[in-house]
Amino acid sequence: MSDEFAPILRNLNLKATPKRLAILEILMNESVYMSPEELWEKMKRQFKKIGLPTVYRNLEELSDRNVISKVNHPNRQLYYYFCQNQSPHHHFICLSCRKVEDINFCGLNELEKEVKKKIKGKLLSHIMQVNGLCRHCLNKEEKTHKI
Ligand SMILES: [Zn+2]
Ligand SMILES: [Zn+2]
Numbered sequence: 001m002s003d004e005f006a007p008i009l010r011n012l013n014l015k016a017t018p019k020r021l022a023i024l025e026i027l028m029n030e031s032v033y034m035s036p037e038e039l040w041e042k043m044k045r046q047f048k049k050i051g052l053p054t055v056y057r058n059l060e061e062l063s064d065r066n067v068i069s070k071v072n073h074p075n076r077q078l079y080y081y082f083c084q085n086q087s088p089h090h091h092f093i094c095l096s097c098r099k100v101e102d103i104n105f106c107g108l109n110e111l112e113k114e115v116k117k118k119i120k121g122k123l124l125s126h127i128m129q130v131n132g133l134c135r136h137c138l139n140k141e142e143k144t145h146k147i
């Protein structure tokens with residue numbers, strides 16, 4: 001399993017260390033975004049003496065190079081997510097169950113036009129994350145409110 005990540009990391013000039021590979025493997029097997037503390041709990045099974053700062057540092061290095069995505073949560077807690085979809089896209093994150101789903105909407109063309117027209121500048125990058133409730137959590141919510 002770890003074999004598939006090693007070339008990705010090498011391309012980004014990141015050494016494929018056992019810790020980085022373990023982080024990617026844990027995140028890949030989760031359909032929800034995870035906090036560094038939760039990852040740390042799982043890492044400790046494999047690396048007995050690992051400290052939380054090491055987990056933080058590795059997560060930052062991976063997200064700086066866009067191997068994993070950082071989630072901007074309204075509760076200000078840091079979360080990370082690994083998405084295998086390599087094409088440009090954005091994420092819908094469920095604030096209730098933490099599920100992440102791909103959104104096939106970008107809006108880059110419209111943004112570029114607006115920046116050119118209104119700001120008279122040039123767009124170099126953009127960040128978009130959509131927060132909400134997934135269909136499952138929405139159903140649950142509607143049911144509880146009816147009672
Ligand atoms: Zn949900
Ligand atoms: Zn994605």
Ligand SMILES: [Zn+2]
Binds near residue numbers: 089105126128
């Ligand atoms: Zn976009």
